[in-house]
Amino acid sequence: MLDSDTATSGNAPGVLSQVADFRLTRFSHKNNADQWWSVLVEIEGSIDAFIANAIEQGQGTSAPNLQPIPVDQVTFVVPVAYDAADRAVDHRLQPVSIFARQSFLSLLNQQPLAGHSANQWNVQSLVLGGVVDPVVLDLDADWPDTTPHPPLSKGATVMAVIDDGIAIGHDLFRDGETSSRVRFAAFLESVPFRKDSKTTVGRTLNNEAIDALLEKCTRQGLLDEDTFYSRTGQIDFPKQIFSTVALRSSHGSHVMALAAGQMLDDAEDERPIICAALPSRLVEDTSGVDLLPSFYLGFQMLTKEARRFCEASGALAKVIFNLSYGNSGGPHDGTGLFARLFEHYFGAEAVVNGDPQRAWLMLPGGNANLAQLHGVLEPGVELAQFDLSVLPDDRTGNAVQIWMPFEGADPAEATVVVWSPDGKSHQVTTSGPDQSHCFVNEQDFEIARLSFSGPQGETKRGLVQLLINPTASHDRKEPLAPSGIWQIEVTRQADAQHAIELWVRRDETIPGLKPGGKQAYFDNPGYERFGKYGEPLRVDPPGSDCPVKRAGTLSGFACGQSPVVVAAYVAKTEDLAPYSASGPCNQPSSPAGSDREGPDLAAKGDESDVVRGVLSAGSRSGTLVRRSGTSVAAPRMARAAAVAIHDFDGSGREWAQAPTASTPGMEKLNPGAPKTPQQSGSGAYSYPVEARWIYGK
């Protein structure tokens, strides 16, 4: 039968991504050479060169401009969302979201060639996404349509949303009974159309296709939404395709309506919608899942689509992106892959095929303020201990990232020692060659790994990672990690100038599905949760020497230079929501980093402490549901930004410093409440959205 790697202590296997290697060698994925995965690779040079190079070394792929080969010889595919023009561009470094079989993945993850920054595949870094069911792949897809649309009206803004579970048939997204304002929808996990597919994964629908389905499914003036969402491909139970659109409340519907929903007969400004729905799937991957490759692919699709819209003058239309997702991992300094996502497409050094397009990106600040996922070894402190509580019955793995200071700032060496609950220990030092040590169980199977990777890539920080197996499994043979406290001790010289930062990775369980994972967190005895009256403390108590901190819990995704990051406040008290995460970010950082201190501003996340959340679209027409969090604060600001971007000439972040000037209807709240820029940026602002749907104009 299967046996897991009997990995040895000592030097690391030569890999780009420890996490990818760990996941691929877990029990559930051993011996799955043919398994398809989504993966994000940062490649040097052009995509064409990457493909040619891979083919030369024996890999097989398909594309509209390549000779077809038998399906079983295809080992990777670059989605057609990167069309012929995109593939020809020679970037210094570009992230590309691809699909690859496991056999090729292990090769792709090889370390760089000696003296080079990339490996033999031109890959500099790699992020493993998730297992992909080939039923959603279409290796024969054609290039996407790029023909320009007719010009938009004055004041129109394209609204681009990436989310999960988007009920595109909701009446808030229609401007007529069978006329949709959604001009483009991509469903990354659907069974592809049998013909005329213009996407390598899932389905894309243009406005004509959506309107045709609306007509087909409307009888007596009522849209049969159960049938509609089965026809769009979002719900297909027999093929195990599931979307939260099957539930009464879905994240994407709620968010998109706040950003761009309008009542059917309400002639507000033109807001054409383009959207991409991330996969929600029933397959449980006990090694965890990373949504980054899906984000990048969705973003690639939407940026291409956005370029088809122009204004009457002929200039490209303005576009507002909203991605209501957050995470806890990453270097938190703007150099992480997601943080650089927007910069790659719209930042100062973006390489654009044609005219630049004016775009702002809204992101939620994150809800992890009280989640106890962040720890710090402060400057001047020699030793800090972190009690990682790994829960029992946790059917997905856990991971902790320990980021060293930026290498240019602080070469001081640190030592990280980890004790497992059953008393075994390993240590790494944060200098010298990469290291990797394995915790094993009684049968000598690896159940956890402690690794160190030296500074590399754009981030240039050393990274220690603790990767832990699940603590429970339905399969008797899967090696399990012990649950309980994993103690992490970080020590270094007292004269060190900069902090060492720790984050427990969010178990990225896609909402609405069978949860298998439980969130590990720092359960230090010195962490004060409650104030003297029993209320949860929203900020770290002054003078506390506990190394587990609320400060610095800002979503790792949201640390980049350009996005407008939105915190959440409670309307009744006008105070920040207790869960709303804050800065600071991880400074100093490499030159690729950002100057961000925290969120840019705050918007409504809840009505009151007992009426949580705000109202917005449910999954079915004519319904509104409540959802809470910075996820719902961000799209409200996206809606405001869609107005402001016409009047305001600067960047999104510059607008967020004083947004009321260029945004009619937006009001600054009493500054008495939310406090520091690290918590709420330039302050808290109200902007009416849902009241119009409930109470009329």
Place this chain on the structure above:
Amino acid sequence: MSNPESAYSAYSAYSAYSAYSAYSAYSAYSAYSAYGRESPVDALALMTNRDGIVGARLENLTPPLKALADDPNTLKRLSPDVQTALYVSELAPTVDVSANPAGPSPEVTVWRRNGLNVKNGNTNFVEMMNMTAPSMDQLVDQMRFLSGYSQIRGDRAAEILGQLSLPIPFFATIGYMDPSRTPRTLELLNAITTFSFTVIQRTKFALAVKRPIEFSPQVQPMIPTPTHASLPSGHATEAFLIARVLWKLLRESGAQQYEDNAYWGDMLMRQAARVAINRTVAGVHFPVDSVAGAALGLTLAEHVHSVAKGGKWSSCVFDGSQYNSETDFEWFRLYGPEKDKMRKTFQSGGAKWGGSEQHEGSSGIPAPMLNWLWKQAVAEWCEVPAIKD
């Protein structure tokens, strides 16, 4: 005497039907009067009271007028249980059921009495609903729907529990029903569901389709699996029977909002479909059970209407063995509310698995009690006319 050889003979089992008057969840007069019912307390008071006031026996009594015999006009003075029994006494003999368990797939036929020849007492039955069971392989295929739909149990739990009994309260949110406002409509629905219950159980028994729980240990239904067989779904049959009968009442009332707009009918059908699909969510039915149930319910609705008013009825075939087991239940494949007609052909996923055909009703008067009840029920949906001096 009657032709069919089944045990579903005309007048033998009425006593059993009275038990099903409790079947209606929306029982009209249950709290009618606290006093005057049979109880020791009341009886004692009535006894002593009589002793006090009765006086000596009176001679020379004048009798009242002879009662109208067998006249539907007197129905309104009967208690609900008795009324139900009478309506069912008219409905029950209009059908009979025969089974053919031995073929490649079990088959069952519901026959319709095509008129009573008063001279010689012969009755003539014609095929009304023919159903064939799907195969075990098809049902295995349908199990995928069970695991998919189970994902939304949390969402539907309150509805599923509320729909364990007859879903009249849900329909009452669309068609404005209330014991004071629409007593005859509620009686009609009670009578037809009492009638259909036996037909449903008989057809389930003839087809013997196993429940999802027997196919996998992972179904773990959220409500107990009933002991009777799976197909046709009783909930689906009743729901579509109620929905279509209600729609006919609404349309026949002539009230303009129902005349002008078929969305009332669409909404009633959506409600019926929701009830049916919730059973798959709960884990106690396959989608194909709802298909068969909807076909049976829609057919029985037309049959009941034809018995009550005369006029058209439809015969219908559902061949489960031809059903594409990869397809889900979609009610609009069977019926369109705009013209209140069942589709001629039932098809989905490239397979044809049934159809319907409309027929003229038999000559002869419609069933008198049901005819009275129907007319009274229709009147409940019309505007109340102004009092004329």
